[in-house]
Amino acid sequence: MTGAWSWWIVGLIVFNLGLTFFLFLWAPRAKVPVLPDGTTGHVWAHGVIREGMHRLPAWWIAVSLAMYIAAFAYFILYPGFGDREGTLRWTSAKEHAEATAANAQRLDPVLARLAAKDVDAVGGDAQARRLGERLFVDNCAACHGREGRGNPLVGAPDLADGVWLHGGSAKDITASIRDGRTGVMPPWSALGNTAVKELAQYVLSLSGRPHQGTAAALGAATFKANCVACHGADGKGNPQLGAPNLTDDVWLWGGTQAAIETTIRDGRQGHMPAWSPRLSDADIHILAGYVHHLPQRGALAAR
Ligand code: HEC
Ligand code: HEC
Structure with a gap:
Protein backbone atom coordinates (compact mmCIF):
# COMPACT_ATOMS: atom_id res chain seq x y z
CA MET A 1 0.00 0.00 0.00
CA THR A 2 1.45 3.39 -0.93
CA GLY A 3 1.76 6.08 1.76
CA ALA A 4 -1.14 8.15 0.44
CA TRP A 5 -3.56 5.22 0.45
CA SER A 6 -2.38 4.23 3.90
CA TRP A 7 -3.13 7.73 5.24
CA TRP A 8 -6.47 7.77 3.45
CA ILE A 9 -7.47 4.55 5.24
CA VAL A 10 -6.15 5.82 8.57
CA GLY A 11 -8.20 8.97 8.02
CA LEU A 12 -11.37 7.01 7.28
CA ILE A 13 -10.95 4.82 10.36
CA VAL A 14 -10.24 7.75 12.68
CA PHE A 15 -13.15 9.73 11.26
CA ASN A 16 -15.65 6.85 11.46
CA LEU A 17 -14.63 5.51 14.86
CA GLY A 18 -14.17 9.04 16.21
CA LEU A 19 -17.57 10.26 15.04
CA THR A 20 -19.48 7.24 16.30
CA PHE A 21 -17.55 7.30 19.59
CA PHE A 22 -18.46 10.94 20.04
CA LEU A 23 -22.14 10.07 19.45
CA PHE A 24 -21.80 7.19 21.88
CA LEU A 25 -20.52 9.55 24.60
CA TRP A 26 -22.83 12.40 23.76
CA ALA A 27 -26.18 10.69 23.12
CA PRO A 28 -26.87 9.51 26.71
CA ARG A 29 -26.14 13.06 27.98
CA ALA A 30 -27.91 15.02 25.26
CA LYS A 31 -30.52 17.43 26.54
CA VAL A 32 -33.68 16.80 24.54
CA PRO A 33 -36.70 18.89 25.51
CA VAL A 34 -39.37 16.59 26.98
CA LEU A 35 -43.03 17.44 27.50
CA PRO A 36 -44.77 16.69 30.82
CA ASP A 37 -46.38 13.57 29.29
CA GLY A 38 -42.89 12.07 28.73
CA THR A 39 -42.90 12.49 24.91
CA THR A 40 -40.83 14.78 22.73
CA GLY A 41 -43.89 16.27 21.10
CA HIS A 42 -43.02 14.69 17.73
CA VAL A 43 -46.06 13.06 16.22
CA TRP A 44 -45.96 10.43 13.51
CA ALA A 45 -48.47 8.68 11.31
CA HIS A 46 -51.17 11.35 11.65
CA GLY A 47 -51.10 11.32 15.41
CA VAL A 48 -51.19 7.56 15.83
CA ILE A 49 -47.59 7.33 17.04
CA ARG A 50 -45.96 9.77 19.45
CA GLU A 51 -42.21 9.82 20.05
CA GLY A 52 -41.30 8.87 23.64
CA MET A 53 -38.10 9.60 25.55
CA HIS A 54 -36.29 6.72 27.19
CA ARG A 55 -32.79 6.25 28.45
CA LEU A 56 -30.57 3.98 26.35
CA PRO A 57 -30.67 0.51 27.93
CA ALA A 58 -27.58 -0.37 29.96
CA TRP A 59 -26.94 -3.51 27.90
CA TRP A 60 -26.80 -1.46 24.72
CA ILE A 61 -24.21 0.87 26.20
CA ALA A 62 -22.17 -2.09 27.48
CA VAL A 63 -22.25 -3.90 24.11
CA SER A 64 -21.30 -0.75 22.20
CA LEU A 65 -18.42 -0.06 24.56
CA ALA A 66 -17.22 -3.66 24.17
CA MET A 67 -17.29 -3.23 20.40
CA TYR A 68 -15.16 -0.08 20.58
CA ILE A 69 -12.66 -1.85 22.80
CA ALA A 70 -12.60 -4.83 20.42
CA ALA A 71 -12.06 -2.52 17.43
CA PHE A 72 -9.14 -0.74 19.14
CA ALA A 73 -7.63 -4.06 20.24
CA TYR A 74 -8.01 -5.40 16.71
CA PHE A 75 -6.18 -2.46 15.17
CA ILE A 76 -3.36 -2.83 17.71
CA LEU A 77 -2.94 -6.60 17.22
CA TYR A 78 -3.79 -7.09 13.53
CA PRO A 79 -3.08 -5.31 10.24
CA GLY A 80 -5.81 -2.94 9.06
CA PHE A 81 -4.87 0.52 10.38
CA GLY A 82 -3.32 1.80 7.14
CA ASP A 83 -0.16 -0.11 6.42
CA ARG A 84 0.56 -0.87 10.09
CA GLU A 85 1.45 -4.56 10.50
CA GLY A 86 -0.13 -5.12 13.93
CA THR A 87 1.82 -6.36 16.95
CA LEU A 88 1.02 -10.03 16.20
CA ARG A 89 2.53 -9.67 12.70
CA TRP A 90 -0.30 -11.88 11.43
CA THR A 91 -0.75 -12.42 7.69
CA SER A 92 -3.12 -14.77 5.90
CA ALA A 93 -0.20 -16.05 3.79
CA LYS A 94 1.70 -16.98 6.96
CA GLU A 95 -1.34 -18.72 8.43
CA HIS A 96 -1.81 -20.68 5.21
CA ALA A 97 1.86 -21.68 5.17
CA GLU A 98 1.65 -22.84 8.79
CA ALA A 99 -1.50 -24.87 8.17
CA THR A 100 0.06 -26.43 5.06
CA ALA A 101 3.21 -27.32 7.00
CA ALA A 102 1.18 -28.86 9.83
CA ASN A 103 -0.80 -30.87 7.31
CA ALA A 104 2.35 -32.04 5.52
CA GLN A 105 3.80 -33.14 8.85
CA ARG A 106 0.82 -35.41 9.38
CA LEU A 107 0.59 -36.58 5.78
CA ASP A 108 4.24 -37.02 4.76
CA PRO A 109 4.88 -40.22 6.75
CA VAL A 110 1.70 -41.74 5.27
CA LEU A 111 2.71 -40.75 1.74
CA ALA A 112 6.24 -42.09 2.27
CA ARG A 113 4.81 -45.40 3.48
CA LEU A 114 2.51 -45.64 0.43
CA ALA A 115 5.19 -44.51 -2.05
CA ALA A 116 7.20 -47.59 -1.06
CA LYS A 117 4.34 -49.90 -2.04
CA ASP A 118 3.42 -50.90 -5.58
C1 HEC B 1 -8.31 -43.64 -36.56
C2 HEC B 1 -8.80 -44.76 -35.81
C3 HEC B 1 -10.28 -45.11 -35.96
C4 HEC B 1 -10.95 -45.44 -37.09
C5 HEC B 1 -10.41 -45.53 -38.50
C6 HEC B 1 -12.30 -45.73 -36.64
N1 HEC B 1 -12.43 -45.57 -35.30
FE1 HEC B 1 -14.11 -45.85 -34.23
N2 HEC B 1 -13.15 -45.17 -32.60
C7 HEC B 1 -11.81 -44.85 -32.53
C8 HEC B 1 -11.49 -44.36 -31.21
C9 HEC B 1 -10.13 -43.91 -30.74
C10 HEC B 1 -12.70 -44.42 -30.50
C11 HEC B 1 -12.89 -43.98 -29.06
C12 HEC B 1 -13.23 -42.51 -29.03
C13 HEC B 1 -13.09 -41.97 -27.65
O1 HEC B 1 -12.15 -42.37 -26.96
O2 HEC B 1 -13.90 -41.11 -27.29
C14 HEC B 1 -13.71 -44.95 -31.39
C15 HEC B 1 -15.03 -45.14 -31.02
C16 HEC B 1 -15.96 -45.77 -31.82
C17 HEC B 1 -17.29 -46.11 -31.42
C18 HEC B 1 -17.89 -45.80 -30.06
C19 HEC B 1 -17.74 -46.98 -29.14
C20 HEC B 1 -18.31 -46.74 -27.77
O3 HEC B 1 -17.91 -47.49 -26.87
O4 HEC B 1 -19.12 -45.83 -27.58
C21 HEC B 1 -17.89 -46.72 -32.47
C22 HEC B 1 -19.31 -47.24 -32.52
C23 HEC B 1 -16.93 -46.75 -33.54
N3 HEC B 1 -15.76 -46.16 -33.12
C24 HEC B 1 -17.16 -47.26 -34.78
C25 HEC B 1 -16.31 -47.10 -35.86
C26 HEC B 1 -16.65 -47.40 -37.20
C27 HEC B 1 -17.96 -48.02 -37.67
C28 HEC B 1 -15.57 -47.05 -37.96
C29 HEC B 1 -15.41 -47.15 -39.46
C30 HEC B 1 -16.37 -46.41 -40.23
C31 HEC B 1 -14.56 -46.55 -37.08
N4 HEC B 1 -15.04 -46.57 -35.82
C32 HEC B 1 -13.33 -46.12 -37.50
C33 HEC B 1 -10.90 -44.92 -33.53
C34 HEC B 1 -11.20 -45.19 -34.85
C1 HEC C 1 -12.77 -33.77 -18.04
C2 HEC C 1 -13.29 -35.07 -17.77
C3 HEC C 1 -12.36 -36.03 -17.03
C4 HEC C 1 -11.78 -35.87 -15.80
C5 HEC C 1 -11.89 -34.70 -14.86
C6 HEC C 1 -11.07 -37.10 -15.54
N1 HEC C 1 -11.21 -37.95 -16.58
FE1 HEC C 1 -10.38 -39.79 -16.74
N2 HEC C 1 -11.09 -39.94 -18.62
C7 HEC C 1 -11.92 -39.04 -19.24
C8 HEC C 1 -12.19 -39.47 -20.59
C9 HEC C 1 -13.08 -38.77 -21.60
C10 HEC C 1 -11.48 -40.67 -20.76
C11 HEC C 1 -11.43 -41.53 -22.03
C12 HEC C 1 -10.33 -41.02 -22.91
C13 HEC C 1 -10.43 -41.64 -24.26
O1 HEC C 1 -11.51 -41.52 -24.87
O2 HEC C 1 -9.46 -42.25 -24.71
C14 HEC C 1 -10.81 -40.95 -19.50
C15 HEC C 1 -10.01 -42.04 -19.26
C16 HEC C 1 -9.48 -42.38 -18.03
C17 HEC C 1 -8.73 -43.59 -17.76
C18 HEC C 1 -8.42 -44.68 -18.76
C19 HEC C 1 -9.56 -45.68 -18.72
C20 HEC C 1 -9.38 -46.84 -19.64
O3 HEC C 1 -10.40 -47.53 -19.84
O4 HEC C 1 -8.27 -47.09 -20.12
C21 HEC C 1 -8.40 -43.57 -16.42
C22 HEC C 1 -7.64 -44.62 -15.65
C23 HEC C 1 -8.93 -42.33 -15.88
N3 HEC C 1 -9.58 -41.64 -16.89
C24 HEC C 1 -8.80 -41.94 -14.57
C25 HEC C 1 -9.11 -40.66 -14.13
C26 HEC C 1 -8.74 -40.16 -12.83
C27 HEC C 1 -8.05 -40.96 -11.75
C28 HEC C 1 -9.16 -38.87 -12.79
C29 HEC C 1 -8.97 -37.86 -11.68
C30 HEC C 1 -7.62 -37.56 -11.31
C31 HEC C 1 -9.80 -38.57 -14.06
N4 HEC C 1 -9.75 -39.68 -14.84
C32 HEC C 1 -10.37 -37.34 -14.38
C33 HEC C 1 -12.41 -37.87 -18.71
C34 HEC C 1 -12.00 -37.34 -17.51
Whole structure:
Protein backbone atom coordinates (compact mmCIF):
# COMPACT_ATOMS: atom_id res chain seq x y z
CA MET A 1 0.00 0.00 0.00
CA THR A 2 1.45 3.39 -0.93
CA GLY A 3 1.76 6.08 1.76
CA ALA A 4 -1.14 8.15 0.44
CA TRP A 5 -3.56 5.22 0.45
CA SER A 6 -2.38 4.23 3.90
CA TRP A 7 -3.13 7.73 5.24
CA TRP A 8 -6.47 7.77 3.45
CA ILE A 9 -7.47 4.55 5.24
CA VAL A 10 -6.15 5.82 8.57
CA GLY A 11 -8.20 8.97 8.02
CA LEU A 12 -11.37 7.01 7.28
CA ILE A 13 -10.95 4.82 10.36
CA VAL A 14 -10.24 7.75 12.68
CA PHE A 15 -13.15 9.73 11.26
CA ASN A 16 -15.65 6.85 11.46
CA LEU A 17 -14.63 5.51 14.86
CA GLY A 18 -14.17 9.04 16.21
CA LEU A 19 -17.57 10.26 15.04
CA THR A 20 -19.48 7.24 16.30
CA PHE A 21 -17.55 7.30 19.59
CA PHE A 22 -18.46 10.94 20.04
CA LEU A 23 -22.14 10.07 19.45
CA PHE A 24 -21.80 7.19 21.88
CA LEU A 25 -20.52 9.55 24.60
CA TRP A 26 -22.83 12.40 23.76
CA ALA A 27 -26.18 10.69 23.12
CA PRO A 28 -26.87 9.51 26.71
CA ARG A 29 -26.14 13.06 27.98
CA ALA A 30 -27.91 15.02 25.26
CA LYS A 31 -30.52 17.43 26.54
CA VAL A 32 -33.68 16.80 24.54
CA PRO A 33 -36.70 18.89 25.51
CA VAL A 34 -39.37 16.59 26.98
CA LEU A 35 -43.03 17.44 27.50
CA PRO A 36 -44.77 16.69 30.82
CA ASP A 37 -46.38 13.57 29.29
CA GLY A 38 -42.89 12.07 28.73
CA THR A 39 -42.90 12.49 24.91
CA THR A 40 -40.83 14.78 22.73
CA GLY A 41 -43.89 16.27 21.10
CA HIS A 42 -43.02 14.69 17.73
CA VAL A 43 -46.06 13.06 16.22
CA TRP A 44 -45.96 10.43 13.51
CA ALA A 45 -48.47 8.68 11.31
CA HIS A 46 -51.17 11.35 11.65
CA GLY A 47 -51.10 11.32 15.41
CA VAL A 48 -51.19 7.56 15.83
CA ILE A 49 -47.59 7.33 17.04
CA ARG A 50 -45.96 9.77 19.45
CA GLU A 51 -42.21 9.82 20.05
CA GLY A 52 -41.30 8.87 23.64
CA MET A 53 -38.10 9.60 25.55
CA HIS A 54 -36.29 6.72 27.19
CA ARG A 55 -32.79 6.25 28.45
CA LEU A 56 -30.57 3.98 26.35
CA PRO A 57 -30.67 0.51 27.93
CA ALA A 58 -27.58 -0.37 29.96
CA TRP A 59 -26.94 -3.51 27.90
CA TRP A 60 -26.80 -1.46 24.72
CA ILE A 61 -24.21 0.87 26.20
CA ALA A 62 -22.17 -2.09 27.48
CA VAL A 63 -22.25 -3.90 24.11
CA SER A 64 -21.30 -0.75 22.20
CA LEU A 65 -18.42 -0.06 24.56
CA ALA A 66 -17.22 -3.66 24.17
CA MET A 67 -17.29 -3.23 20.40
CA TYR A 68 -15.16 -0.08 20.58
CA ILE A 69 -12.66 -1.85 22.80
CA ALA A 70 -12.60 -4.83 20.42
CA ALA A 71 -12.06 -2.52 17.43
CA PHE A 72 -9.14 -0.74 19.14
CA ALA A 73 -7.63 -4.06 20.24
CA TYR A 74 -8.01 -5.40 16.71
CA PHE A 75 -6.18 -2.46 15.17
CA ILE A 76 -3.36 -2.83 17.71
CA LEU A 77 -2.94 -6.60 17.22
CA TYR A 78 -3.79 -7.09 13.53
CA PRO A 79 -3.08 -5.31 10.24
CA GLY A 80 -5.81 -2.94 9.06
CA PHE A 81 -4.87 0.52 10.38
CA GLY A 82 -3.32 1.80 7.14
CA ASP A 83 -0.16 -0.11 6.42
CA ARG A 84 0.56 -0.87 10.09
CA GLU A 85 1.45 -4.56 10.50
CA GLY A 86 -0.13 -5.12 13.93
CA THR A 87 1.82 -6.36 16.95
CA LEU A 88 1.02 -10.03 16.20
CA ARG A 89 2.53 -9.67 12.70
CA TRP A 90 -0.30 -11.88 11.43
CA THR A 91 -0.75 -12.42 7.69
CA SER A 92 -3.12 -14.77 5.90
CA ALA A 93 -0.20 -16.05 3.79
CA LYS A 94 1.70 -16.98 6.96
CA GLU A 95 -1.34 -18.72 8.43
CA HIS A 96 -1.81 -20.68 5.21
CA ALA A 97 1.86 -21.68 5.17
CA GLU A 98 1.65 -22.84 8.79
CA ALA A 99 -1.50 -24.87 8.17
CA THR A 100 0.06 -26.43 5.06
CA ALA A 101 3.21 -27.32 7.00
CA ALA A 102 1.18 -28.86 9.83
CA ASN A 103 -0.80 -30.87 7.31
CA ALA A 104 2.35 -32.04 5.52
CA GLN A 105 3.80 -33.14 8.85
CA ARG A 106 0.82 -35.41 9.38
CA LEU A 107 0.59 -36.58 5.78
CA ASP A 108 4.24 -37.02 4.76
CA PRO A 109 4.88 -40.22 6.75
CA VAL A 110 1.70 -41.74 5.27
CA LEU A 111 2.71 -40.75 1.74
CA ALA A 112 6.24 -42.09 2.27
CA ARG A 113 4.81 -45.40 3.48
CA LEU A 114 2.51 -45.64 0.43
CA ALA A 115 5.19 -44.51 -2.05
CA ALA A 116 7.20 -47.59 -1.06
CA LYS A 117 4.34 -49.90 -2.04
CA ASP A 118 3.42 -50.90 -5.58
CA VAL A 119 0.15 -49.72 -7.12
CA ASP A 120 -1.66 -52.98 -6.45
CA ALA A 121 -0.74 -52.95 -2.76
CA VAL A 122 -1.78 -49.29 -2.53
CA GLY A 123 -5.18 -50.26 -3.90
CA GLY A 124 -5.61 -52.78 -1.09
CA ASP A 125 -4.51 -50.41 1.68
CA ALA A 126 -7.42 -49.04 3.72
CA GLN A 127 -5.75 -45.69 4.51
CA ALA A 128 -4.71 -45.21 0.87
CA ARG A 129 -8.26 -45.97 -0.20
CA ARG A 130 -9.65 -43.22 2.00
CA LEU A 131 -7.13 -40.76 0.56
CA GLY A 132 -7.81 -42.08 -2.95
CA GLU A 133 -11.54 -41.70 -2.55
CA ARG A 134 -11.14 -38.06 -1.47
CA LEU A 135 -8.79 -37.30 -4.39
CA PHE A 136 -11.15 -39.06 -6.77
CA VAL A 137 -14.23 -37.17 -5.61
CA ASP A 138 -12.35 -33.85 -5.78
CA ASN A 139 -10.71 -34.31 -9.17
CA CYS A 140 -12.29 -37.13 -11.16
CA ALA A 141 -15.93 -37.52 -10.15
CA ALA A 142 -17.04 -34.57 -12.30
CA CYS A 143 -16.46 -36.72 -15.39
CA HIS A 144 -16.27 -40.32 -14.14
CA GLY A 145 -18.99 -40.06 -11.48
CA ARG A 146 -18.61 -40.52 -7.71
CA GLU A 147 -18.49 -44.30 -8.01
CA GLY A 148 -16.32 -44.16 -11.14
CA ARG A 149 -19.14 -45.57 -13.27
CA GLY A 150 -18.47 -43.19 -16.17
CA ASN A 151 -20.56 -40.73 -18.15
CA PRO A 152 -21.52 -41.20 -21.82
CA LEU A 153 -22.16 -37.46 -22.19
CA VAL A 154 -18.42 -36.73 -22.03
CA GLY A 155 -17.26 -40.18 -23.13
CA ALA A 156 -15.74 -40.83 -19.69
CA PRO A 157 -15.36 -44.59 -19.33
CA ASP A 158 -16.68 -46.70 -16.48
CA LEU A 159 -13.56 -47.39 -14.40
CA ALA A 160 -15.17 -50.13 -12.30
CA ASP A 161 -16.25 -52.56 -15.05
CA GLY A 162 -12.86 -54.16 -15.61
CA VAL A 163 -12.92 -53.12 -19.30
CA TRP A 164 -10.00 -50.85 -20.21
CA LEU A 165 -9.65 -48.61 -23.22
CA HIS A 166 -5.96 -47.93 -22.71
CA GLY A 167 -4.94 -51.02 -20.77
CA GLY A 168 -5.67 -52.04 -17.18
CA SER A 169 -2.19 -52.79 -15.80
CA ALA A 170 -0.88 -50.66 -12.94
CA LYS A 171 1.52 -49.05 -15.41
CA ASP A 172 -1.18 -48.28 -18.00
CA ILE A 173 -3.51 -46.78 -15.41
CA THR A 174 -0.73 -44.64 -13.94
CA ALA A 175 0.12 -43.40 -17.44
CA SER A 176 -3.56 -42.64 -18.17
CA ILE A 177 -3.79 -40.46 -15.06
CA ARG A 178 -0.35 -38.86 -15.24
CA ASP A 179 -0.23 -38.02 -18.97
CA GLY A 180 -3.92 -37.94 -19.90
CA ARG A 181 -5.48 -39.68 -22.88
CA THR A 182 -7.27 -38.59 -26.01
CA GLY A 183 -9.28 -40.94 -28.17
CA VAL A 184 -10.08 -39.70 -31.65
CA MET A 185 -12.81 -41.43 -33.59
CA PRO A 186 -12.94 -39.70 -36.99
CA PRO A 187 -16.30 -38.67 -38.50
CA TRP A 188 -17.63 -40.75 -41.42
CA SER A 189 -20.48 -38.61 -42.72
CA ALA A 190 -18.62 -38.51 -46.08
CA LEU A 191 -19.61 -42.18 -46.56
CA GLY A 192 -23.24 -41.08 -46.81
CA ASN A 193 -26.23 -41.59 -44.56
CA THR A 194 -27.06 -45.11 -45.82
CA ALA A 195 -23.54 -46.39 -45.23
CA VAL A 196 -23.56 -44.87 -41.72
CA LYS A 197 -26.85 -46.63 -40.88
CA GLU A 198 -25.54 -49.95 -42.24
CA LEU A 199 -22.32 -49.58 -40.27
CA ALA A 200 -24.36 -48.93 -37.13
CA GLN A 201 -26.34 -52.15 -37.75
CA TYR A 202 -23.08 -54.06 -38.16
CA VAL A 203 -21.67 -52.53 -34.95
CA LEU A 204 -24.88 -53.52 -33.13
CA SER A 205 -24.46 -57.09 -34.44
CA LEU A 206 -20.87 -57.28 -33.13
CA SER A 207 -22.05 -57.21 -29.52
CA GLY A 208 -25.13 -59.34 -30.16
CA ARG A 209 -27.58 -56.46 -29.92
CA PRO A 210 -30.84 -56.56 -31.90
CA HIS A 211 -30.07 -55.50 -35.51
CA GLN A 212 -31.24 -55.84 -39.13
CA GLY A 213 -29.34 -58.72 -40.76
CA THR A 214 -29.15 -57.48 -44.36
CA ALA A 215 -28.10 -53.97 -43.44
CA ALA A 216 -25.49 -55.38 -41.04
CA ALA A 217 -24.05 -57.59 -43.81
CA LEU A 218 -23.68 -54.54 -46.06
CA GLY A 219 -22.13 -52.64 -43.15
CA ALA A 220 -19.59 -55.43 -42.62
CA ALA A 221 -17.99 -54.72 -45.99
CA THR A 222 -17.78 -50.97 -45.29
CA PHE A 223 -16.33 -51.77 -41.86
CA LYS A 224 -13.63 -53.93 -43.42
CA ALA A 225 -12.66 -51.12 -45.77
CA ASN A 226 -12.62 -48.26 -43.25
CA CYS A 227 -12.61 -49.32 -39.62
CA VAL A 228 -10.35 -52.33 -39.10
CA ALA A 229 -7.15 -50.27 -39.04
CA CYS A 230 -8.17 -49.04 -35.58
CA HIS A 231 -10.90 -51.38 -34.31
CA GLY A 232 -9.27 -54.58 -35.62
CA ALA A 233 -10.57 -57.15 -38.12
CA ASP A 234 -12.69 -58.76 -35.39
CA GLY A 235 -13.82 -55.37 -33.96
CA LYS A 236 -12.06 -56.09 -30.67
CA GLY A 237 -10.30 -52.70 -30.64
CA ASN A 238 -6.73 -51.63 -30.00
CA PRO A 239 -5.51 -50.29 -26.66
CA GLN A 240 -2.49 -48.68 -28.35
CA LEU A 241 -4.88 -46.30 -30.15
CA GLY A 242 -7.51 -46.23 -27.44
CA ALA A 243 -9.91 -47.72 -30.01
CA PRO A 244 -12.61 -49.49 -28.02
CA ASN A 245 -13.63 -53.10 -28.33
CA LEU A 246 -16.97 -53.02 -30.18
CA THR A 247 -17.91 -56.63 -29.31
CA ASP A 248 -18.16 -56.42 -25.51
CA ASP A 249 -21.40 -54.42 -25.24
CA VAL A 250 -19.60 -51.83 -23.09
CA TRP A 251 -20.12 -48.33 -24.46
CA LEU A 252 -18.24 -45.10 -24.04
CA TRP A 253 -20.77 -42.99 -25.89
CA GLY A 254 -23.91 -45.12 -25.58
CA GLY A 255 -24.98 -48.36 -27.27
CA THR A 256 -28.37 -47.43 -28.72
CA GLN A 257 -28.80 -47.37 -32.49
CA ALA A 258 -29.15 -43.57 -32.39
CA ALA A 259 -26.01 -43.07 -30.27
CA ILE A 260 -23.95 -45.38 -32.49
CA GLU A 261 -25.13 -43.63 -35.66
CA THR A 262 -24.16 -40.27 -34.17
CA THR A 263 -20.76 -41.67 -33.17
CA ILE A 264 -20.05 -42.93 -36.68
CA ARG A 265 -21.48 -39.94 -38.55
CA ASP A 266 -19.99 -37.11 -36.44
CA GLY A 267 -17.00 -38.82 -34.83
CA ARG A 268 -16.13 -38.57 -31.14
CA GLN A 269 -13.25 -37.24 -29.15
CA GLY A 270 -12.87 -38.27 -25.54
CA HIS A 271 -10.35 -36.17 -23.66
CA MET A 272 -8.86 -37.19 -20.34
CA PRO A 273 -6.75 -34.34 -18.96
CA ALA A 274 -3.17 -34.95 -17.82
CA TRP A 275 -2.81 -34.69 -14.04
CA SER A 276 0.96 -34.62 -13.65
CA PRO A 277 1.23 -30.86 -13.35
CA ARG A 278 -1.80 -30.56 -11.07
CA LEU A 279 -1.38 -33.53 -8.74
CA SER A 280 1.84 -34.69 -7.09
CA ASP A 281 3.41 -38.04 -8.01
CA ALA A 282 2.35 -39.30 -4.58
CA ASP A 283 -1.28 -38.36 -5.26
CA ILE A 284 -1.19 -39.99 -8.71
CA HIS A 285 0.25 -43.15 -7.15
CA ILE A 286 -2.61 -43.28 -4.66
CA LEU A 287 -5.22 -42.60 -7.35
CA ALA A 288 -3.76 -45.30 -9.60
CA GLY A 289 -4.10 -47.78 -6.74
CA TYR A 290 -7.64 -46.61 -6.07
CA VAL A 291 -8.69 -46.92 -9.74
CA HIS A 292 -6.85 -50.23 -10.16
CA HIS A 293 -8.94 -51.66 -7.35
CA LEU A 294 -12.30 -50.24 -8.47
CA PRO A 295 -13.29 -53.30 -10.59
CA GLN A 296 -12.63 -55.67 -7.68
CA ARG A 297 -14.71 -53.52 -5.39
CA GLY A 298 -17.41 -53.21 -8.05
CA ALA A 299 -17.53 -57.00 -8.22
CA LEU A 300 -17.72 -57.21 -4.43
CA ALA A 301 -20.61 -54.75 -4.33
CA ALA A 302 -22.47 -56.69 -7.05
CA ARG A 303 -22.35 -59.96 -5.09
C1 HEC B 1 -12.77 -33.77 -18.04
C2 HEC B 1 -13.29 -35.07 -17.77
C3 HEC B 1 -12.36 -36.03 -17.03
C4 HEC B 1 -11.78 -35.87 -15.80
C5 HEC B 1 -11.89 -34.70 -14.86
C6 HEC B 1 -11.07 -37.10 -15.54
N1 HEC B 1 -11.21 -37.95 -16.58
FE1 HEC B 1 -10.38 -39.79 -16.74
N2 HEC B 1 -11.09 -39.94 -18.62
C7 HEC B 1 -11.92 -39.04 -19.24
C8 HEC B 1 -12.19 -39.47 -20.59
C9 HEC B 1 -13.08 -38.77 -21.60
C10 HEC B 1 -11.48 -40.67 -20.76
C11 HEC B 1 -11.43 -41.53 -22.03
C12 HEC B 1 -10.33 -41.02 -22.91
C13 HEC B 1 -10.43 -41.64 -24.26
O1 HEC B 1 -11.51 -41.52 -24.87
O2 HEC B 1 -9.46 -42.25 -24.71
C14 HEC B 1 -10.81 -40.95 -19.50
C15 HEC B 1 -10.01 -42.04 -19.26
C16 HEC B 1 -9.48 -42.38 -18.03
C17 HEC B 1 -8.73 -43.59 -17.76
C18 HEC B 1 -8.42 -44.68 -18.76
C19 HEC B 1 -9.56 -45.68 -18.72
C20 HEC B 1 -9.38 -46.84 -19.64
O3 HEC B 1 -10.40 -47.53 -19.84
O4 HEC B 1 -8.27 -47.09 -20.12
C21 HEC B 1 -8.40 -43.57 -16.42
C22 HEC B 1 -7.64 -44.62 -15.65
C23 HEC B 1 -8.93 -42.33 -15.88
N3 HEC B 1 -9.58 -41.64 -16.89
C24 HEC B 1 -8.80 -41.94 -14.57
C25 HEC B 1 -9.11 -40.66 -14.13
C26 HEC B 1 -8.74 -40.16 -12.83
C27 HEC B 1 -8.05 -40.96 -11.75
C28 HEC B 1 -9.16 -38.87 -12.79
C29 HEC B 1 -8.97 -37.86 -11.68
C30 HEC B 1 -7.62 -37.56 -11.31
C31 HEC B 1 -9.80 -38.57 -14.06
N4 HEC B 1 -9.75 -39.68 -14.84
C32 HEC B 1 -10.37 -37.34 -14.38
C33 HEC B 1 -12.41 -37.87 -18.71
C34 HEC B 1 -12.00 -37.34 -17.51
C1 HEC C 1 -8.31 -43.64 -36.56
C2 HEC C 1 -8.80 -44.76 -35.81
C3 HEC C 1 -10.28 -45.11 -35.96
C4 HEC C 1 -10.95 -45.44 -37.09
C5 HEC C 1 -10.41 -45.53 -38.50
C6 HEC C 1 -12.30 -45.73 -36.64
N1 HEC C 1 -12.43 -45.57 -35.30
FE1 HEC C 1 -14.11 -45.85 -34.23
N2 HEC C 1 -13.15 -45.17 -32.60
C7 HEC C 1 -11.81 -44.85 -32.53
C8 HEC C 1 -11.49 -44.36 -31.21
C9 HEC C 1 -10.13 -43.91 -30.74
C10 HEC C 1 -12.70 -44.42 -30.50
C11 HEC C 1 -12.89 -43.98 -29.06
C12 HEC C 1 -13.23 -42.51 -29.03
C13 HEC C 1 -13.09 -41.97 -27.65
O1 HEC C 1 -12.15 -42.37 -26.96
O2 HEC C 1 -13.90 -41.11 -27.29
C14 HEC C 1 -13.71 -44.95 -31.39
C15 HEC C 1 -15.03 -45.14 -31.02
C16 HEC C 1 -15.96 -45.77 -31.82
C17 HEC C 1 -17.29 -46.11 -31.42
C18 HEC C 1 -17.89 -45.80 -30.06
C19 HEC C 1 -17.74 -46.98 -29.14
C20 HEC C 1 -18.31 -46.74 -27.77
O3 HEC C 1 -17.91 -47.49 -26.87
O4 HEC C 1 -19.12 -45.83 -27.58
C21 HEC C 1 -17.89 -46.72 -32.47
C22 HEC C 1 -19.31 -47.24 -32.52
C23 HEC C 1 -16.93 -46.75 -33.54
N3 HEC C 1 -15.76 -46.16 -33.12
C24 HEC C 1 -17.16 -47.26 -34.78
C25 HEC C 1 -16.31 -47.10 -35.86
C26 HEC C 1 -16.65 -47.40 -37.20
C27 HEC C 1 -17.96 -48.02 -37.67
C28 HEC C 1 -15.57 -47.05 -37.96
C29 HEC C 1 -15.41 -47.15 -39.46
C30 HEC C 1 -16.37 -46.41 -40.23
C31 HEC C 1 -14.56 -46.55 -37.08
N4 HEC C 1 -15.04 -46.57 -35.82
C32 HEC C 1 -13.33 -46.12 -37.50
C33 HEC C 1 -10.90 -44.92 -33.53
C34 HEC C 1 -11.20 -45.19 -34.85
